[in-house]
Amino acid sequence: DAGVTQSPTHLIKTRGQQVTLRCSPKSGHDTVSWYQQALGQGPQFIFQYYEEEERQRGNFPDRFSGHQFPNYSSELNVNALLLGDSALYLCASSWDWGSDTQYFGPGTRLTVL
Amino acid sequence: SQKIEQNSEALNIQEGKTATLTCNYTNYSPAYLQWYRQDPGRGPVFLLLIRENEKEKRKERLKVTFDTTLKQSLFHITASQPADSATYLCALDIANQGGKLIFGQGTELSVKP
Numbered sequence: 001d002a003g004v005t006q007s008p009t010h011l012i013k014t015r016g017q018q019v020t021l022r023c024s025p026k027s028g029h030d031t032v033s034w035y036q037q038a039l040g041q042g043p044q045f046i047f048q049y050y051e052e053e054e055r056q057r058g059n060f061p062d063r064f065s066g067h068q069f070p071n072y073s074s075e076l077n078v079n080a081l082l083l084g085d086s087a088l089y090l091c092a093s094s095w096d097w098g099s100d101t102q103y104f105g106p107g108t109r110l111t112v113l
Numbered sequence: 114s115q116k117i118e119q120n121s122e123a124l125n126i127q128e129g130k131t132a133t134l135t136c137n138y139t140n141y142s143p144a145y146l147q148w149y150r151q152d153p154g155r156g157p158v159f160l161l162l163i164r165e166n167e168k169e170k171r172k173e174r175l176k177v178t179f180d181t182t183l184k185q186s187l188f189h190i191t192a193s194q195p196a197d198s199a200t201y202l203c204a205l206d207i208a209n210q211g212g213k214l215i216f217g218q219g220t221e222l223s224v225k226p
Contacts, residue, residue: 029195033213043214048212101147
């Protein structure tokens with residue numbers, strides 16, 4: 001049973017560029033959440049997708065957007081990258097909106113130069 | 114303001130001893146609290162969940178307590194082993210927030226042989 005997978009593993013971009021990160025949820029899960037984790041900090045909630053709609057959003061600017069596909073996989077897009085966007089981006093999946101346990105992927109390490 | 118805080122300093126203990134990690138929060142009313150383990154460069158791994166109406170929960174060498182009056186959770190690892198060395202994160206799920214997790218900054222645990 002495959003767990004949560006994310007791609008790419010690492011990414012280097014320059015300021016002002018745009019980036020797309022991808023996530024495939026654990027088999028049987030239909031809800032995907034995205035988190036940003038800066039070095040030495042805990043993950044911060046970006047948003048959550050359920051049934052292809054954004055259901056919850058954290059305190060992130062509109063430069064952060066996402067999408068969920070019919071097969072429940074998801075993308076996170078970040079436009080106009082800033083140096084401060086450098087972080088580990090984590091995807092977590094669960095089987096139902098409001099489910100108590102989330103399963104995290106290995107993350108994508110984004111470096112903005 | 115709303116805050117969730119964990120021991121900011123790393124915890125160093127000897128193998129075989131009990132490690133105790135603290136999670137304090139203010140101005141939240143969590144439906145439940147979760148503990149995760151995170152190894153460097155990896156995504157968090159779910160360990161234990163305790164609900165607001167539960168005082169204590171155990172799983173093998175792990176024990177979690179939850180005091181909603183003190184707004185505090187304690188996480189214990191008994192008979193600690195070097196393999197327990199990692200960063201431990203507590204996370205709150207706020208009632209009716211649809212699975213949005215609020216994380217503490219994490220506590221780094223180092224178990225010396």
